[in-house]
Amino acid sequence: WSTEKAKIQGVLTQEGENFVNGDAVKKVDSNTLYMAGTGFTTCSHAEPHFQIKTGKSKIVLGERIITGPAHFEFFGIPTPLVIPYGYFPTNLEKPDITGLLMPSFQNSPSQGLGIVNGGWYFPINDFMNLELRGDLYLRGSWAVQATTKYRKRYKYNGSFAYNYRYQKRGLKLYEPFGGYSLTKNFSIRWSHSQDQKAHPTRKFNANVNLQNPNFFKNSANPEDLLNGTMSTTNNTMNSSITYNQKLGRANLTVSGNHTQNNGTQNFTTNLPKASFNVPRFFPFKSNDGRGQWYEKVGVNYSSVAEGRLKGNLNTIGTLLDSVPGYDFSDVLKEYGQYGIKHSGSVSTNAKLLKYFTFNPSANFTERWYFQQYDYAFDSTLNKATVVDTLSGFSAVRDFGLNASMNTKVYGTFLLSKGPIKAVRHMMTPRVSFNYRPDFGTAYWDYYQNFTDTLDNSLYYNRYSGFLYGSPGRGSNGSITFALDNTVEAKMAVRGDTTGQVRKVKLLERFNFNTNYRLAAEDGYHWNIVRLTAASSLFNKRLRLTYQGQFDPYGYTPEGDRTPVLALNLGQNLLVHRTSQFSASTKLSSNKKNSRNAVAYDQRGGAFTNGDIDFYNYQDLVPLRNDWDIRFNYDLRFLTDVEPGLEGEASPMFINEFSSHSLSISGSYRPTDNWSLNYRTGIDIAQKSVGFTTINAVRDLHCWEMK
Template structure:
């Protein structure tokens, strides 16, 4: 078959899918001999061809009319005429009428009739039972419009069969069915005539297999004969594909469709195509191995005619009530262009290797609540996803993080132990940090002075509590691409240490409206090396003349520090009442004043600092011997701070007739905070920077507003080019000198902001029973999917809502180098729209206002064709310029029935 014919078939499928989206929702067939009324069921002259001739000789007057309020059944082991026995009860019921009985050997059930025998159940509009021959016959009913409803549904061994008419023998368990529809695996089997041999095997004449759930499917694989082994496979003779009742030249000499619910091993068919720079290719071809019920393995590979290739392996594992996870490894050799063109630019030739490793492991919460293990590993080379993926999130992934953790807790004890292995990488700078290991042990807060049997009011010392935390880790910082497991990396790049922390604090209410929080914090660090400083006049003949680290001394060293703190806070309320639309405005202020003290740990008494010469004049300064320590070091200089902070909120109460109270609260200012501190012990620059943060939202959260800034009370001398110990008002004529500002605003929209709340109630007609298929769960067993017309349940609700969302954000940043400001502005937007019930579209973009260029931009489209789907993804420009167009069957069973067109890196001129 030529490519032109294939394209014509796919194009025809798409056009008809767009123009006739409701093709599958046709009026049901009226060809079966349905029963119109009870009288017709009992009148042999009008029921010819429907009722068995055995019953035509029995006068109607001899038949017995039974009550419909009971369920009738036969006795066990009643012999049949052919020598068989009914080994179980036959139970039957109907909603309108039951005529006949066991004594006369026959029964007629009308409207919502049901017959059950062992693991078999038949429901239909009309059912006829012959007790002597152990047979049952079922068909549908015509409603007032002439449509056939309540068609027979046959259920046996958990499998369901929809049919026009059917006949079943209780003894042999064989059946003959006209126009059957049954669900097999992910697909549906349609048949004109079906002969059921036993519980698992039946033969079908004029059969069709499809994954479309409509009674008149959009596409079918048709054959004149098929054998079905229920829950295992479907085998057909010569078969061909039919789309919208139009036969196509896509034919196969035979068909084999696995329908088992268990996994099966098999070959994965590769995708093929051509890349302008990498050549012709076969991708994602390989083998799937279902190792056992707990483990599988997928191995695939890629091959390009220009020399590039790739290997991918992935395994999934699961043990119920224990754990589950997956592990994957990928390696690709990216090669495109011609090597002789490399002198003209790297864009003309590339030959590099890329890799990616990912592992995810989750432990069931019930497996061992006190001991938990988890893993989330995401490790890759810097450009792997940029060169091998068109997924937006993967392409824009500039950082990657991994964590493997083991957590231990003791039931009834305040102890917790955590051991982790962490990894982080920056794909832009190629920096990589690995923490191996990171161990943390903690004791929850304890109150050592709290009385077990308290009498009277609580004593002040009972509020004193402490906690304990010790953490130790070994951290390695290196560059991506360098050999990692080498002695050089571990010796030169590793930092390690242990830190103990004991915070002691209390909480008191003083002066009725104030809260006092005193605390003492003690920290001790253990290091295994320290730096030795010295004056270096030259290096390799080059004059340096400065203090540098000249040696590293191994040993065991302790670095301790402590601080004392006390904070006093309260809340101040102010309210203004009005009589108009605005009923009241309330302002809440939370001022906090704190005192903190930390001694000078740079003195000779503590031994953490070293006096070292810093210039040729012999001047000396103190240098910290633990400045490269993993957990820092004790601070230099006395800290005697007075800390100030002020938190403000502002809200109003406005008139609202829809509210039960007649008013509602509206937040005007969600947060406005100011923080600074004054160091009494400092010799200069006693005031720290003033930090301002503000956030609010308007129109019920539709628009968010955020602003933050840092101000300096001290001035900047432009001549000296540095900050000076004089107030900015004296140096620069400003009370506060701005050092940085950031403003962001965003609009968040979705359909819920414009939809009206409806509290409609169902009518009594909707609530009443609608037969055995009124239960949605029962309908789903038949494979009826959302959007299908359920011919077995005439009442159905359709949701016409069109969900959508859109976010637009604006960012403004001003950073200051002295008095000169550097401004950066950008905007970004992402949106998702469900244009119609079956059309969805999404887009994401951004614009750098300063660079006057768009950032990563992508458009995504999706069309639901019921049992088919179309996906399109387009990146119009940039390094990741690409597009993907694909049309495929949704079900995994026929996932290879697809057509794709992919263009990515290497397919566009740069």
């Protein structure tokens, strides 16, 4: 072994992402192999499903593979796809390796037969490389692409690509009939990413995509469009550049981005966008450890300044070409939106009377704009229209208050007999309050008010469609009430004599919630009461859930809802509206019952000797016998309110099923490579069988058959 030379029969090795096998191998040193009957593939199977086969080859481990004439094999069958020679780099990360980038063949009805994506790889230095690729079609179309990638360890990495396409579609003699076209298109892409270890406080990233408007449209194959096989996601072009700077605990981000639809030519550009964010801090916190209530007061602050240009390239181009004196400054004024937004919040939490948790908070938003709309009422149209855009600084602000309080109540019941030793009931009552004043009054001057010809009041927002919007009209205040319940039990461990117990959740949740609207103008102050419940039985094998909605308001004899409590109309405390109950379970096989094939010489001669695997011959596929089946039961019913009988003081409440079904699904996997999946169901309400599907899947290693 001192010479490191050898002759080897039957070799299988891996080079990069490729697997290499050879019938006979001559090893001349530690890194160089000469092979006869060589196969190259990315298939990891012992008998590859596809490979490039060649008579002779030279392999320099970790660097390159050089071959003579080679052909492509599919499931061991030679194909007419051949190459005169091959040069395959196996480690493109090494800077000193150059070589051929293998092309592929493509047949396009509009461009003819072509060889595409072939080229050469050039190392430039330790930090940069270059790939030159090209396409060539028999009808004269061609394309070139140059891509350079760069990387500096712990600093940055990126790539720059230039693509040029010269495309002929159809034949020249069909040009009078629209069957021929010639297009020239280009695209430039730059991607840059800074390593997180490059700088502790600064970061720069870029993703720039520039192309002529017809690049996507002209590079698409018409036959793909007709067949529906082309992805249209690339029809939108996106570019972005982002710079991030940490300032202590604060964070400053400056970015610019551009989004463009190449089909409609609509675009949105930020010129630029700067955001400043301060995470929550405690301005009154001291270091003496006294823990006063005001030391828990936390403050959040963020701001964003942005200039946004939004429009259509074709429309803007027409204006620039046809309107005298119309220039880019007019474009910025007509299609641009500008603004600054400040947002902040103050919050804290405190314990009240030892057992109650109180969480108050206040939030504030202020928008700075530099223009506003001025409306005038048109009696002919019976509505107001924008008559002018007034320049000047405007501060548009809104604020709100929030508070919540909750506690926990426990009840424990001890039992001396039976397997259940104790039951604990935990209740969590919660109350929350929120309020926001009416910003639609004349005091704030965010809206203009007019009276139409029918004496209706009309309100028009002076900042409609602006960058950060504006506060809505009407005050908003509500009180939310909720009660959460869980029930747990301590049960003795079966067969245990040491007194050990285990916890079991009898009721995972049983929750109520509703809210009261303080400023409801329609008289319906109370909202719908919602009830949810869930539990798991039989060691979580059976899952039960329930959801229901109940109306606190009553109904007139005509069946109409009225802002009078149902209890006052003698219609019970709550009126049932909808309920949904579901149950689900899953049964599965015991995978320990799976048996492997047993070799003949392990079965003890010609007699079975009680061996249940005697007839499980060698080379038979071992059985997995894995299966599972899932049942889902769903029941939904609602209460319809119909007019009552003549002379009755109440309507009729009619309960009916909206859905009632049982669905069954599962899978069966007899072997490692075969599986069956099925789904069916029964519509009990309609007395019919649902749509049934059965899928058979065969794992073909490199592919999958369904």
